[in-house]
Every structure is written in structure tokens, then in C-alpha cells.
Amino acid sequence: MQPRQSIIEIFSTFVQFEGDRFSRWATESRLRRNIQSCLQQIPKENSEYFWVLYWYKFWQDSAAAALAKQHLTAYLQEPCYWISQKTCAAFASSQFKLSDCFQIAIAQVELVLKNFNPSQSSTLKNYASLIFSTAIRETLRQRQEVDICSDWGLLRKTSQKRLAESLQNAGLSPETIHAYILAWNGFKTLYVPSKAGNSRQLSRPDDATWEAIAKFYNSQTTQPANSQTLEKWLLSAAKAVRKYLYPTPDSLNVSLGGDDGFELLDNLPGTQESLINEIIAQEEAQAKSQQQSEINQVLSTAIAQLEAQIQEILQLYYAQQLNQDAIAKQLDIKQYTVSRRLTKAKEVLLRSLANWCQDSLHISLTSDLLKSMSAVMEEWLQNYYSPSSS
Numbered sequence: 001m002q003p004r005q006s007i008i009e010i011f012s013t014f015v016q017f018e019g020d021r022f023s024r025w026a027t028e029s030r031l032r033r034n035i036q037s038c039l040q041q042i043p044k045e046n047s048e049y050f051w052v053l054y055w056y057k058f059w060q061d062s063a064a065a066a067l068a069k070q071h072l073t074a075y076l077q078e079p080c081y082w083i084s085q086k087t088c089a090a091f092a093s094s095q096f097k098l099s100d101c102f103q104i105a106i107a108q109v110e111l112v113l114k115n116f117n118p119s120q121s122s123t124l125k126n127y128a129s130l131i132f133s134t135a136i137r138e139t140l141r142q143r144q145e146v147d148i149c150s151d152w153g154l155l156r157k158t159s160q161k162r163l164a165e166s167l168q169n170a171g172l173s174p175e176t177i178h179a180y181i182l183a184w185n186g187f188k189t190l191y192v193p194s195k196a197g198n199s200r201q202l203s204r205p206d207d208a209t210w211e212a213i214a215k216f217y218n219s220q221t222t223q224p225a226n227s228q229t230l231e232k233w234l235l236s237a238a239k240a241v242r243k244y245l246y247p248t249p250d251s252l253n254v255s256l257g258g259d260d261g262f263e264l265l266d267n268l269p270g271t272q273e274s275l276i277n278e279i280i281a282q283e284e285a286q287a288k289s290q291q292q293s294e295i296n297q298v299l300s301t302a303i304a305q306l307e308a309q310i311q312e313i314l315q316l317y318y319a320q321q322l323n324q325d326a327i328a329k330q331l332d333i334k335q336y337t338v339s340r341r342l343t344k345a346k347e348v349l350l351r352s353l354a355n356w357c358q359d360s361l362h363i364s365l366t367s368d369l370l371k372s373m374s375a376v377m378e379e380w381l382q383n384y385y386s387p388s389s390s
Helices: 029-041 048-059 065-075 077-090 098-106 109-115 124-148 151-157 160-169 174-190 196-201 207-219 227-245 272-304 308-319 324-331 335-361 367-384
Strands: 013-018 021-027
Touching: 013 065, 013 077, 013 098, 021 029, 029 048, 029 065, 048 065, 065 077, 065 109, 077 098, 077 124, 098 124, 109 124, 151 174, 151 227, 160 174, 160 227, 174 207, 174 227, 207 227, 272 308, 272 335, 272 367, 308 324, 308 335, 308 367, 324 335, 335 367
Parallel strands: none
Antiparallel strands: 013 021
16 A cells, blocks of 8 residues: 655545555545645645544534544554554454445444544544444454354354344334344244354254244234244344344445535634634643653753752752751751852752753754753753742
């Protein structure tokens, strides 16, 4: 698979399969036009992360949810494909193909969006990959169980709730469902396997058991049925359970079709600017939080590398708020020694902070900037050694 490069491709194209292998990226014209329109109005925003937040915010707005979900579904095609390929390979005996696993996973996009929290560290791709993998694995395990069981073994392992759901899914009437469940209750009650450990591969009940099941059924209803009819019903019920547990995956990567689709920006007047400001503010807050975390790490590491006595002096000066004379008396050293070592500690910390700024923020250091950084570092030291932060 060739990875997509541009923002337009990432948010408007879908995986197409041929012979259970990736064939090409298919473009959905309405999504392409929409993302092109967005880029024209916000030309400076070419960040994948920005547009993920952008469409996620629109998905939370009911007026724009459908189209926003389509853009995000397009965005999640690549992680869905790779997770499907990896998980499918782990179940070599499964009858599911790669394309089947892909459809099982991509059907979970709504669940992904409902539970995703952009304020957490996980990206949408990483979070979606976890949901996709879980959905595929659960379906394949379930399918393996269905494949192993005979019809009679499956009926014995099925709960009444699942049986009722399966029959409803098959479109049967409430009266028919009631009759099938009554027959199934007779089967569960009267057909006791001779080998409990091999309940998956149960054989057909013998004729005597079928007669007993029919007798049980007829005692519970005013509309009697013979054993042959009950056997047909239960075989139909087993078929319904298999279909319910193992539905044929339908492709969700189909073209939405038609060129008469609305343009999102034209239908949400007044919301775009506030939304963009909100996203930018969120990005800035996250960037600021990340920078603060890195600064904390840089300065904490620098302190840990100082001489033991200098670390003690910093502790006494900032945490216990002793003056230099008091520190000198406590450590039995000269006051000017305390002063020099405090100055040395601050120089080391300032140098570490300045190097980080140059390497991470790519800024040129001026005397004014160094003064500003010195003030920031002084405030950081007070907070670092404050009793509330320890």
C-alpha cells in the first residue's frame, strides 16, 4: 500500500480491494471538493493533527456529523488496513479474508469517535487501532467457535437471549419465535450429551429423544407439532444463530455517489471561525503543556547532576528559605562560598535551559532573552522547592 501524502488525499480517499489485496485509493468527489474548499479558506493549516481535531469538532455538531464522520473514516483507512492485515494473519485458520476483517473494523468508526478523548495523549489513529483490533479478534474468535460447533452443539451453547436476538434478526414473527424457543427449551432440557466434554460436536438426538421433546412441547402449547417439525425448526434456529454471529461483512468503502451533496462550509455559517480559534487554542495549550513538561525535565536533570553540597544549598535556600548567612552556619562554610555556589548552580541551570531552547525551539539567544529566561528559571526554582510541590 502506498501511503497517502496530501491532506486532500488523507481525508477524501478510501481503500479499494481486488482479489483480497489492496488495489488503489478511490477518491470520493464530494469529500475531495469539501476539503479543497476548507484548505482554500484556511491555507496556512496543513497539519494532519489540526484537521483531525477540526473534523472531530464538527462530528460533535449534529448538523455536520455525517460529513465529518466520512472525512474521519477516510482518515482512518490506513490504520484500519494495517491492523486488519496483522490481526487476520494471526488467525490463519479463519475463513475471514483481509477485506472481511477490514470491513469489520471500519464499521467501528462511530464507536471510536464516541469514546475518543483528544485531550488524552493517545492519537486518534492509535486509539482507533486498539478498537479495530479488538473488534476483529472478537469476531474471529466468535466465528471459530461457530465453525467448530455442530448445529446441536451450537444450540446447546446458545443462551435464550441470543437465540431470541438471532430469530428476530432473521425476521421471524413473535409467534414463530415463541414456538422456536419453546422447542429449544425442550431440546436443552431433554437432550443430555453422554460426553459433556465434547459438547461442541454433538450429534443429532436419537428418535426417542425427539419423541420426548415433542411430548414436552405439546404439553406447553395449544398448537401441537410432531418431532419432524420440531427438528426442522431447531435446524432453522441454528442457521439463524450462525448468521447472527457470523454476518457477511458489507463494504462500507463505497462511493457516496452523486454530485449534489452539500458543501459543509456553506451550511455552517458563522461556526468556522470560532471552531478554528478553539482548535488553535487547544493546540497551543497542548504545545505549552508539552514545553513545560520538557523544561521541568531539563532543569530537574540538571539539578540532579550538581554536586551534593550545591543541591543541599538549593534545598536550604528555596525550600527552607534560609538566607546565605544561616546556610553558611548550618553547613559550617563561609557566606561567600554559599553565594558562589548558588551563582554557579543558577549558571548551570540557565545554560541547560538555554541549550534546550536552541535545540527544541530553534531560537537565537539575546541578552534580553537570557534575562527573561533567568527570571523564568528563578520562578521555576521557587515552585520546584515549594512544600506544596514536594
